[in-house]
Amino acid sequence: xxxxxxxxxxxxxxxxxKVALERSVGARVEMVWHQEVDLPGGLDLVVLPGGFAYGDYxxxxxxxxxxxxxxxxxxxxxxxxxxxGICNGFQVLCEAGLLPGAxxxxxxxxxxxxxxxxxxxxxxxxxxxxxxxxxxAVMTVGNGEGNFFADxxxxxxxxxxxxxxxxxxKNPNGSARNIAGIVDQSGNVLGLMPxxxxxxxxxxxxxxxxxxxxxxxxxxxxxx
Amino acid sequence: xxxxxxVFLKPGVLDVQGKAVESALNGLGFxxxxxxxxxxxxxxxxxxxxxxxxxxxxxxxxxxxxxxPVIESYRVEVET
Numbered sequence: 001x002x003x004x005x006x007x008x009x010x011x012x013x014x015x016x017x018k019v020a021l022e023r024s025v026g027a028r029v030e031m032v033w034h035q036e037v038d039l040p041g042g043l044d045l046v047v048l049p050g051g052f053a054y055g056d057y058x059x060x061x062x063x064x065x066x067x068x069x070x071x072x073x074x075x076x077x078x079x080x081x082x083x084x085g086i087c088n089g090f091q092v093l094c095e096a097g098l099l100p101g102a103x104x105x106x107x108x109x110x111x112x113x114x115x116x117x118x119x120x121x122x123x124x125x126x127x128x129x130x131x132x133x134x135x136x137a138v139m140t141v142g143n144g145e146g147n148f149f150a151d152x153x154x155x156x157x158x159x160x161x162x163x164x165x166x167x168x169x170k171n172p173n174g175s176a177r178n179i180a181g182i183v184d185q186s187g188n189v190l191g192l193m194p195x196x197x198x199x200x201x202x203x204x205x206x207x208x209x210x211x212x213x214x215x216x217x218x219x220x221x222x223x224x
Numbered sequence: 225x226x227x228x229x230x231v232f233l234k235p236g237v238l239d240v241q242g243k244a245v246e247s248a249l250n251g252l253g254f255x256x257x258x259x260x261x262x263x264x265x266x267x268x269x270x271x272x273x274x275x276x277x278x279x280x281x282x283x284x285x286x287x288x289x290x291x292x293p294v295i296e297s298y299r300v301e302v303e304t
Contacts, residue, residue, distance in 0.1 A: 149294070
């Protein structure tokens with residue numbers, strides 16, 4: 001599997017994502033600077049990592065959403081390449097309009113860094129198929145603005161169409177309807193606040209995150 | 225021309241910062257205070273002298289970058 005990790009100024013989980021992808025699925029991972037206009041060819045997965053792209057200036061993800069590489073990310077998603085935005089990457093995808101909604105300041109006003117128990121709401125996506133029949137996963141969150149917001153009509157649509165993929169069992173940040181992760185309508189674009197890249201082997205407290213990447217690999221093998 | 229853009233979270237979107245400031249003000253004894261909202265003001269200089277055109281263009285800037293229409297509303301003032 002070939003993957004790219006986008007590196008924005010202020011990304012800080014870019015190397016975590018690279019290591020997670022290498023160890024969990026043996027992916028060949030290229031780091032792509034945000035000023036590049038095109039992604040490398042032959043990609044199966046693009047990851048937008050966590051961090052504070054552009055120092056979260058204006059709004060988290062707002063400046064990064066306008067980076068030159070985002071045109072390439074948009075094209076890749078339209079071609080069917082899997083795109084995953086983790087934490088700050090989720091915020092960037094929302095700001096770029098690739099995912100609906102927005103991430104607000106945490107309801108408790110505090111930066112929250114903790115393990116979270118997740119319910120896997122949709123096991124049929126290309127990001128969750130490797131969980132098999134498992135309905136639960138443990139990962140970690142680390143964010144100050146992880147409070148997912150969308151208007152009620154959008155939330156109803158997300159729930160109705162199976163686009164809610166992960167939910168918090170205990171909501172750490174006030175997210176609407178306990179939402180931790182969603183996919184777009186095509187199912188190719190995932191955004192999630194918890195970090196699979198910080199939970200990909202047992203030494204990290206959980207290896208459940210590896211299954212997100214394994215799912216993508218399965219989906220790539222299935223179409224190969 | 226000078227433009228000022230005021231950006232606030234929409235009514236109905238929880239403004240936790242505003243809530244915290246409100247309870248701090250109440251704590252200082254300003255008990256008449258309620259509904260505190262914290263927003264952001266952006267000022268910019270703008271070439272030309274066509275105020276309505278400038279207003280329209282700054283509104284477009286708000287839609288595309290300065291505000292996030294999903295969660296925020298904005299108000300534009302332009303003066304020569």
